[in-house]
Amino acid sequence: MKINQLSKCAGIGVFFLFANLNAQSSEKVIKNFIQNDVNFRNNSTAEFKILNEDNSVSLKSNIVNVQQYLGNTPIYKSLAKAVIRDGKVISFNNNFQKASNNVISDKIDKTEALSSALRYLDIKDSSFELANDIDGDLVNLPDNKVANVRFYFEKNNSLIPAQLFFINQSKENKFFGILVSLTTGEILENNKMIDECSFDTDHFSSSESFDTTEHLISHFNHNTTAKNESKAFTNASYNVFPFPLEAPTFGSRTLVTNPWDLAASPEGWHSNGNTTYSNTYGNNVLAYVDNNGSNSYGFSPTSTTTGDFTFDFPFAESTTLSAYDNRSSAVTNLFYANNMVHDIFYKFGFTEATRNFQSNNFGKGGGQGDAVRAEAYDGSGYNNANFASGYEILNTVTGNYTVQAPRMQMYLWNYSVSLKQRLFYTDPALATRPPVNTGSANFGRPLMEAGITGDVIIPSVATGCTALPSGSLTGKIAMVNTTGCAYNIKAKTVQDAGAIGMIVHRTNSNTVPNISVSNVTNVSIPSIMIPRDEGNFITDELTAGRTVNVNLKDLAVGYKNSSFDNGVIIHEYGHGISNRLTGQGYSCLQNLEQMGEGWSDFFALMLTNSPNASATTGRGIGTYSTNTVTTGPGIRQYRYTTDMTINPHTYADTNSTGGQPHAVGEIWATMLWDLHWKLAEKYGYNSDVTADPNSGSAKALQLVMDGLKLQPCSPNFVSGRDAILQADQLAGGADNCLIWEVFARRGLGVNASSGTAANIYDQVEDFTTPEACILATEDITKNKNFGIYPNPAKGEFFIKTQPTVGNETIKVQILDLSGKVVKSLERKKNSSDSISTQDLIKGTYLVVITENGKSNAEKLIIE
Template sequence: MKINQLSKSVGIGVFFLFANLNAQSNEKIIRNFINTDVSFKNKSGADFKIQNEDKSGSLNAEIVNIQQYYNNTPIYKSLAKAVIRDGKVLSLNNNFRQIGNNSIIADKIDKTEALSTALRSVDIKDTGFELLDEKNGDLINLPDNQVASIRFYFERNNSLIPAQLFFINQTKENKFYGILVSLTDGEILEKNNMIDECKFEDNHFAGDTDSTSNHLLTHFNTSVTKKNQTKAATDASYNVFPFPVEAPTFGSRAIVTNPWDLTASPEGWHSNGTSNFSNTYGNNVLAYVDNNASNTAGFSPVSTTTGSLTFDFPFEESASLSAYDNRASAVTNLFYANNMIHDIMYKFGFTESTRNFQSNNFGKGGAGNDAVRAEAFDGSGYNNANFASGYEILNGNGSYTTQAPRMQMYLWNYSVPVKKRLFYTDPTLATRPTVNTGAANFGRPLMETGITGDIIIPSVASGCTALTAGSLTGKIAMVNTTGCGYNIKAKTVQDAGAIGMIVHRTTSNSVTDMNVSNVTNVSIPSIMIPKDEGDFITAELTAGRAVNVNLKDLAVGYKNSSFDNGVMIHEYGHGVSNRLTGQGYSCLTNLEQMGEGWSDFFALMLTNTPSYTATTGRGIATYSVNTAPTALGIRSYRYTTDMSANPFTYGDTNTTGGQPHAVGQIWATMLWDLHWKMAEKYGYNYDVTADPNSGSAKTLQLVMDGLKLQPCNPNFVSGRDAILQADQLAGGADNCLIWNVFARRGLGVNASAGTASSITDQVENFDVPEACILATEDIAKNKAFGIYPNPAKGEFFIKTAPTVGNTTVKVEILDLNGKLVKSLERKKNSSDSISTKGLTRGTYLVVITENGKSNAEKLIVE
């Protein structure tokens, strides 16, 4: 593609500078560019500070992220991205605000008042919070009662409004928000849930982003010894489902030894450079059980050997076994998977300087202090998985405000025929047949450790009328199904002192789950039992006999997402896409953002197998939802290049309502198509780390580079253009291939994303650039031979029908005046390239002669 075409494709704000400025710093290079480029002449006050610099090996360039400032205060989401190579600016995309004529609005309320407004907006009580100043830096793993904040200007209607960005984390309710509040009138300017949540009971698959526990990293002192070693890493082995095995239904466990990449993890997986760990903690990941949903470190398996580390624990699943029997093996697999993703993504550019997840960054840039807290058997619910990306924010004074990420992995109870949650403590009653129970989506979910108490029927059996305060203290209230909503019943008995609620379904021996939306005032657990069991308990109580029960959930027959490598890759992928886009936080919040799509794509890429082909149907989370490996999983269609099996096109985004998973699966479909088309050209390799020249590795690299190059709040068009720019910066060899892949699904050259505020005005288009039409037609119309890539950069190849023997063809290249500029002979079956070096940009005629018969094809040289 020509430079002017690239400039058009990646949008306004891409500029090129050809002066050689090798000896200058990137900041000076960029300032000189801004001062001399015509596009900045009307942007007075375009001051900035560099946020991070990524020396990209794949692009042979430095990607520099820039934050615009005014009077030493950053302007919210006013960002620029410079690509610098050999001391010159190749491109500079920016959305810098015009400041010269802006009026600056003065503060009218203080930060404390603004914080109160922010807390009320997310239904968090405005009590006991300590506001931490952004200049303190290193605000890692804040307790619930501390809030980090940063002052910004917010541009609106040609004015700069002072605003405060608050990062509010309340782990007790699993809430983590970034809220921007105006300091002029307290208006909520932006509110982002920083938890990408994946609630599957609604057929959704998101990533949930929550925050941290009390200085969690410094509390991991169990099984720790100070080290002073010269060896790079202590030997370690793990009995896990090794990549690319997606989950237990896809393959068997195996012992893997020292699976780390020492470039990505210089001290291995059990050391942060100053401390050795003999459990599932390390520099990249801290894995443990959090079954009580406290977001603090729980059980973490310890090596069964000394010296070398051995994590070999039993694993067995069946409809009659508790998922808790696999506690040690699950956390081991969770630790292994997170570390594997870290090391693989590191090879493709998710490194310290790009805000990756490590405690110790070994002086390679970034903030550090943000290893992933990976929580198994998470006690805040079922049928879910989430990832809180956290943030690394470089403050104006050079310090960092940092929040470590957290992954929460849940148990899944899909298609489990009997869910037992009612256990009698009396030995005689305990022999009663197991009964199925329903659960509630409000209040505290029941886990392995439950609640114990005597059952009591309240004076108002429906639980719909206020009860005497204290009348149910310490009791488990049993109510019937009549009269009012389940949440109202639960709130009524809770207010009377009950520690739990049983709903007796008096009309049926079948039970249902009790799902009520947006209930925040109930904290006790609730279950439903069938008619006959409730009648039995009622008869016992009527006879004056006490019925003492334990309400808990032993997860018999449940699946554990800590064994689902695909789901864990998906969740970690949220961290990758969030940290690489824009300033690394709150830049994937628009309606058309593709976060779920990148996560699905990463999961597919890292769980490929040698037997997969372009048309193999791939589901997502098939193991966790208790279905066969060939099943659909949790998406509308399986991923495949076969458009009769997956017909998604860009126009389908108009019907998604902005639901992140519905939008994301369309984007992932396009990326999956791109992978297989690149694999067709360069070769397929299920192991993306094995050969950087395979089509599989090249595609993952393009997508990672595209994340770095795209703007804050990208849409499908700007995401596509970032991938095209990544290809251009790497030499442009696959320009037309990329265009054809996206155009096939409606993201062609004239596709439009519409307005950022709408998810119903996208326009699909199936056209490719004119130059790519020439290349496609040349090969399609003559099956004897074709030339590719076309346009060519530096070289092209001849595609011929295969023949037996050593047939020779003559190749001549003529300019448009008919002048012969190059001539050679070659074997017809040769796969060698033909160089275009020395040819000026333009259109040529390639004449190939075989046995006296000639064919001519157009060739564009760039």
């Protein structure tokens, strides 16, 4: 054991030495590029530091994320994406600020700036601590802490000093990234750091089963060679809904053994290299119950066996059973699904160097201490799921990381449940009364399994609309009627008088709706509504002088549990992938046209694909959680399919979304789903994306992942499309025209415009493909007077012409498959000189030769 640990330490040291040398080498290459590139003629001394570097196997290049600096201070979202191959910068997309910008001095300190942030966010709780700016040590601090980073912020051609605070307010389940001016205290930017996926029951206007098998998981379960040779992990079995099963409505549970991939999880799923856990904890995920909504570690099932671990717990659902009966099996499935997503996406490039989620990075770079906190039965609400991606912020001076671990919150869903009982009498005689349906409030504390217990009392002001004597309702549950004022005012009134809960008696009907009031932040007690007859019964009991003691709780009878919905789990984890891979890894998916929900849907579809699916098979999202048919759209407007009579989305539809993230994302995911099936048509379909890297399915997922790495901060549909095209070009360019055709079919063609960043109503769609794609077909009619050779070319090619007399001149243009001219020259027609391709990356191009106004084209492959 000691020898093994020493070997690990040596490996870590060697890796960091290599990583440091590699970063120094890339920095030198980039500096040389900036000094010599014409675009930096007025800013050739631009200061920068490397944030992270991905040695991409799929792109055969180093993808380097670069942060612009002024002195030791980074400039906010002033970033570059350098692609380095063979020691040369072949692409440098950036939005660097000009050196001529006026620099403003500080006028307030960061303490005053923090006060401004807290006032803006209406946070009165004083339990915040600042991490040290120098070492950024936040890894082991509780989740209600604040990390802060100093930036310059560009505004009106000036650089304003600013402080970025990450404020995680666990008590109210809020997490913000807020940038405050250090000159005026102005809030320059405020970003919600939690991606919410909640939906109302009337969210959709659309009125819109397929078989699956264990095909995907078989690749992990039956790859036994590495497993039999390694003893670093503890064997483990899980009774779960195995990938690619989407949810319980798509198939049955199966006991799977050692489903991990040792390349991604070298210690298996229950060890972080230092500690082996016998519960649902490990290096990638900590899964547990958080039914009180405290964001603290709760119940986590433990293996039923010693030695080899076994997580085999009962599962049963019906309209008469409580969802809490499945507590152990739900957390087990949540643990399994999160780990599966971690291991699968590791294969596609979401690794330690690209800010993935692990407690221990085993010396492979990046920040660590950020395994996913996966919370089942989350007590902060219903009909929801969310993901806070956290961050890994590198202090480029010290080399230390400030790390915030991600949090996944999975909720219970009560769609289409006819009886929602939340009122329970504690007196055995009253407990025999028939249960009644109740409505719940969208403000205050949601009722969960434990609930609250107290005597019911009717306040001296039965409406609850005017102030009551202080302490008159201490420890009581106040019952008020529906008249007089808004429900939140009633709740605040009885709360101020000491009540621990509120019952609203609907005196005029036995039908009860939910209580909905927007933007209520000053009520913390739970509230329910009960029907007329039940309220009359309680009133009569109290009038007769009898005590009515009740327990207000929600046992989730008949509810669905999103911890069993693999599609929703993958979707949520997908937010972490897209956030961490874009730009500096946080706050880059906040603009109106960002496509975060789209990538998440696409990932969910790709990992839950049926072996017998086809391009026109309609796919929904969250059909199990919403208690709807498997063939429906679930929580989306249309089912995902290439059939435009079923899913007619085009780019122009973004203009009618109002920037609603799910509506925007659905359109992007539709295009990505089309891309998958077009590549599957060309290279072959495989529902197991890990089985064959050459399948069209694997190629599609790899392209999308590489596009995420290449796209800029605050991407839109156009820049997202261009990043995927660039990924293909870097990989050889074999599918550039196919990609163009897919996007153009949905209105994201050559002339599509995303408009202005602050406007979600000015997108322009276009259905044309580049001229190069139209010309670059196999049936090009070649002019016999011209030819190019060798083809494929390595480093150079020649133009072959018919011998002529004279000094005629021809024009030669080389176009990439986006239609961009990458090289242009004029030369004598009879010249025998070669044309160099040394400055072009490998891929497919179009050579256009023009003589006397007439052009002829021929495809050229550069190797």
